[in-house]
Amino acid sequence: MNKKIAFIGAGSMAEAIISGIVKSGILTKEQILVTNKSNRERLENIKSKYDVQCILDKEEVIREADIVILATKPYDLKDSVESIKEFLQPEQLVFSVIAGISTDYITALIGNNNPVVRAMPNTSATIGYSATAISAGKYASDEHLIQAEELFATIGTTAIVDEDDMHTVTGISGSGPAYIYYLVEAMEKAALEAGFDKETAMELITQTVRGAGQMLKESGESAAVLRKKITSPAGTTEAGIETLNKYDFEKTIMECVKSASNRSVELGKNE
Numbered sequence: 118m119n120k121k122i123a124f125i126g127a128g129s130m131a132e133a134i135i136s137g138i139v140k141s142g143i144l145t146k147e148q149i150l151v152t153n154k155s156n157r158e159r160l161e162n163i164k165s166k167y168d169v170q171c172i173l174d175k176e177e178v179i180r181e182a183d184i185v186i187l188a189t190k191p192y193d194l195k196d197s198v199e200s201i202k203e204f205l206q207p208e209q210l211v212f213s214v215i216a217g218i219s220t221d222y223i224t225a226l227i228g229n230n231n232p233v234v235r236a237m238p239n240t241s242a243t244i245g246y247s248a249t250a251i252s253a254g255k256y257a258s259d260e261h262l263i264q265a266e267e268l269f270a271t272i273g274t275t276a277i278v279d280e281d282d283m284h285t286v287t288g289i290s291g292s293g294p295a296y297i298y299y300l301v302e303a304m305e306k307a308a309l310e311a312g313f314d315k316e317t318a319m320e321l322i323t324q325t326v327r328g329a330g331q332m333l334k335e336s337g338e339s340a341a342v343l344r345k346k347i348t349s350p351a352g353t354t355e356a357g358i359e360t361l362n363k364y365d366f367e368k369t370i371m372e373c374v375k376s377a378s379n380r381s382v383e384l385g386k387n388e
């Protein structure tokens with residue numbers, strides 16, 4: 118890819134994307150620029166891990182960039198755009214990975230017709246396993262969308278969605294890895310309570326989660342069918358799932374996704 122990319126924000130999500138891009142080799146380390154609000158120590162940390170260009174000076178970062186990725190918290194977006202907009206040129210492409218915030222609002226903050234593409238990745242980008250949804254703002258062309266797909270494809274899979282669906286995407290795949298980690302934490306606790314050492318417990322659980330993910334991807338069978346194949350009549354799985362049902366697991370997870378999606382809607386209301 119013959120572009121320079123500037124990250125505005127150097128937190129968990131920016132790092133996950135940087136890690137994935139560096140691993141993919143699609144960009145050289147000179148093509149990746151990173152800035153944050155003021156945390157020099159964090160920039161030094163990113164520099165030491167990935168050897169990318171970490172620069173506090175916003176003007177320098179924006180001047181160099183073809184693509185600017187907004188990766189601050191929603192409530193810091195306004196200040197961060199304020200600090201870069203005087204340096205932004207109209208042809209510079211802007212990507213945002215910020216939950217809840219619309220491309221229209223970003224366009225209004227920039228005060229110019231820069232193409233804006235919204236993306237919702239997740240932290241599995243770190244190892245090239247993000248599921249990233251992408252949607253175009255009103256000034257973004259198909260070509261801009263293709264550029265976004267090209268970039269985000271280096272850190273996992275991509276799907277183009279309507280911008281209105283981004284809230285739901287955030288509740289499912291943006292936050293999703295955290296739900297799985299929570300499940301793992303609970304399984305680990307149960308294993309430890311049963312007397313397992315942490316290492317053995319985590320080896321068993323991690324491979325179980327990994328195997329289930331791969332089965333969903335590769336077997337061509339639905340989650341329901343795969344689950345059925347494990348659930349012998351009057352067997353152990355059935356006993357476990359009866360307990361999940363007793364505590365309304367399905368409803369809990371559905372409500373969990375809805376709460377996260379609703380929170381994304383709320384974040385957008387602060388625009």
Ligand SMILES: NC(=O)C1=CN([C@@H]2O[C@H](COP(=O)(O)OP(=O)(O)OC[C@H]3O[C@@H](n4cnc5c(N)ncnc54)[C@H](OP(=O)(O)O)[C@@H]3O)[C@@H](O)[C@H]2O)C=CC1
Nearest residue numbers: 126127128129130153154155156189190191193197215216
């Ligand atoms: N974490 C996740 O799993 C995911 C997060 N997202 C989205 O990514 C965004 C970032 O999240 P996350 O990485 O977790 O957040 P972090 O809190 O880890 O990082 C936020 C970053 O923004 C920087 N920042 C704050 N204000 C400014 C400013 N005025 N100018 C430049 N940089 C600024 C901070 O710099 P400093 O340290 O100097 O204050 C920090 O580097 C959020 O909007 C979130 O919705 C999307 C998908 C998944």
Ligand SMILES: O=C(O)[C@@H]1CCC=N1
Nearest residue numbers: 215216287291292293
């Ligand atoms: O919790 C959050 O708000 C962000 C957005 C998706 C994942 N983390």
